[in-house]
Amino acid sequence: MLSRMTLRLGAASLLALSAALPALSETSYPLVLENCGVSVSFDKAPESAVTVGQATTEILYSLGLGDKVAGTSVWFTPVLPEFHDLNEGVERLADNDPSFESVVAKRPGVVTVQYEWHIGAQGIVATREQFADLGIPTWTMPTDCVAKDNTQGSDGTRLEMFSMDSLYQSITELAAIFDVSDRGETLVADLKAREAAAVAAAQALDLQEASAVFWFSSAEMDIDPYVAGRKGPPAWMMQSLGLKNVIESDEEWPVVSWETIARANPSVIVIARMERRRFEADDYEKKLEFLKSDPVTSQMDAVKEGRIVVIDAHAMDPSIRNVGALEELAAALPAFGLK
Structure with missing residues (x-):
């Protein structure tokens, strides 16, 4: 599992990028x-x-x-x-x-x-x-x-x-x-460059049959989970990296049964880590325990072979963390031996 990702846009890179961009009007x-x-x-x-x-x-x-x-x-x-x-x-x-x-x-x-x-x-x-x-x-x-x-x-x-x-x-x-449009252009330019690099790294793997599911949380530990639909930011990440989303709903975070997910047998499971404790499943360690102990989820190949990635929950919603999550996933995929 990977450590907490960070947005690598420091003051030095901000100034360097600003110098390279044309001055913008106020x-x-x-x-x-x-x-x-x-x-x-x-x-x-x-x-x-x-x-x-x-x-x-x-x-x-x-x-x-x-x-x-x-x-x-x-x-x-x-x-x-x-x-x-x-x-x-x-x-x-x-x-x-x-x-x-x-x-x-x-x-x-x-x-x-x-x-x-x-x-x-x-x-x-x-x-x-x-x-x-x-x-x-x-x-x-x-x-x-x-x-x-x-x-x-x-x-x-x-x-x-x-x-x-x-x-x-x-x-x-x-x-x-x-009235800081120059800073906005600098930030966007940096994020776009990082996005392109992460996508290029994943495309080099030439994934053909790999799939994934993103698990955000669950209202109760042993009931159907909230997972990422097929058109939100996690779906964009999967599409960008060459992974098929096993969830077909257009809802942002639909509730889907573990039996349905297990039948799809995703190659990779991505789970959310957060400070929030509204639900027991907000705790990513509880998620991991459940995946390994539940009679249905424990039979999925991703669980058996440890193809699980933990990322910040906030990176699963639209935010500047989306690019960092894309980088994390792209870095994790080579070790999974997917095709």
Whole structure:
């Protein structure tokens, strides 16, 4: 199993890439964006932000905007190591879902959102209109609405295969909102280069028959698991690396029986590691114990032969960690002897 991956974008590489890119014009305000079906306007760069979703937090940190973050919420795993000290100085409003009141109390210049089910038409925190009524703009990552229907399934249904373009759009838009477009271009360029290198490494293996399943968690240890559907970020990773996804649902995280998964007999099992303990199966060590002891799962070839990869749960959702997870998987595949 591989160690926790990190985003290898340090200050030195950031400066080097910036020097190689042409200078970009400053953001022209007012900036108007069509964001997940809502028109949002900014008269100037926001002076502060509250993040509802770890993905937006880490993008802002990566853009050098940590000093603008007044509060964070919705965490699955520890912050990327390079941002540990910075994050320690930022108030965490909630590990999971923040209250509407706690977000508003920070008087943010913008609320950045990872999932529409937190802040959206049926948002469990609030609707976008509730924030707009108070003069607080909200911005949602395009990764959660581009070619995606969030009215179907508990986590939404993908209408098309997830594309990193929507993540790069997320980075570019946030950078424009805060008038740091040059930093956004630098970050995107680095991620694209790493993505291409990981894909090239996997394609060199010329996998023909290999398959995989991504197990996020389970409501109970011994019941049907939440696994990755065929069009989300994990599916994109599998497609990029030449692996067939044994799950055929378009839902983001469908519930599928272990009997069905065992019949498909995936070549590789990828399991999520997280700090969250909402369910017993959030603990990746419990997942490993289950796979090896359950009479159904223990018979799968991937379990018998140890073809199991553990990655951060947050890397299974749209985030800057997607590329790191792609790198981890590409590095693990050669040792499995797949064809």
